[in-house]
Amino acid sequence: MTIDSSGFPAPPALVEHARRFQAEGGTPAPPRVAATVLLLRPAGSDFEVYVIRRVAAMAFGGVYAFPGGGVDPSDSEAHLDWAGPDPLAWAGRLGVAPPAAQAVVCAAAREVFEEAGVLLAGPDTGTVVGDVSGDDWETARQDLEARRRGFAGLLAERKLTLRSDLLLPWSRWITPEFEPRRFDTYFFVALLPEGQRTRDVSGEADHTMWVRPTDALARAQAGELTMLPPTLVTLAEVIAAGDLSDVARASATRDAATPVTPRLHLPEDGTPHFTLA
Structure with a gap:
């Protein structure tokens, strides 16, 4: 399934933001660097992707997206065991x-x-931890989410190595200038590690699900799921890549450095819509 990149529907809330920004001559907020991950898993002869719906009170609330969020200052200062490509x-x-x-x-x-x-780490450079859904892991996750501890400290305490090789770079998107909260987001693909399972744990989401990308895209096009251009385009791209092995191979040649910024058009006569710039 493909999508017509010449135009994407715009949720009413975003249209309202854009019109107010134009009317007031607003100054664009600086984008915050962020990262998001498309978790994929096999599903028969196809595969599924994990999506979450942000709670209404948040930025982009009510919209389905992939797990992710802003870079924390501790992320750049962390000293931790590292597997896969080095920072250089x-x-x-x-x-x-x-x-x-x-x-x-x-x-x-x-x-x-x-x-x-889901924890992309293991006891050495070639393995990944198994089930991390126990109470002790959940306490550690909550402490991490509340910033009572750092990610590096969590891994060091459990003698784990960050498996950066399990994250496959895919693309980079920057939020349009009219949004009050903007992000410069790097998209990654990762296969769900064997023995692990996703859990509906984040207080930032009010619904989560595994869904075939083709079904997610069809439901978005039918108006059943609200998604923004980065999510729609990324779903179409992984569908076009083929099976899971093909997605992994495609990531090797993806441009994850050049940002894409959706542009919202507000015609006097016609439907507001996004195009890509």
Whole structure:
């Protein structure tokens, strides 16, 4: 299934933000660096992606997206065991300096644990922890989410290595200028580690589900699910890549450094819609 990138429907709340921004001659807020992760798992001959719906009170509330969030200052300062490409190699893929690249990768791994209960780490460079849904892990996750502890400290305490090689860079999106909260978001793909399962743990989501990308895109096009252009385009891209192995191979040649910014058009006669810039 494909989508017509010449235009995407705009949720009414975003249209209201844009009109107010234009009328008041607003100044764009600086975008906060963020990371988001498309968790994928096999589903018969196809595969599924994990999506969450943000609670209405949040930025982009009521919209389905992938687990993720802003980079925390501790993400760039963390000293932790590291497997996979080093920060210098990640810097080349993400188009930023090595410390910033480390922060983005750490944020991606931290956020997917905070929001989905999935930990991309293992006791050595070639393994991944199994089930992390026990009470002790949940206490650790809550402490991490509340910033009572750092991600590096959690991994060190449990003698775990961050598996950066399990995060596959995919794309980069920047929120339009009219939004009061803006993000410069790096998108990653990751396969759900064997033995782990997602859990509806984040207080930032009011609904979560595993869904085939083709079904998610069809339901979004039918108006059943509200999604913004980054989510719609990314779903279409992983569908076009093929099966899970093809998605992993495609990530090797993806441009994850050049940002894409959706542009909202507000015609006097016609329907407000996004295009890509």
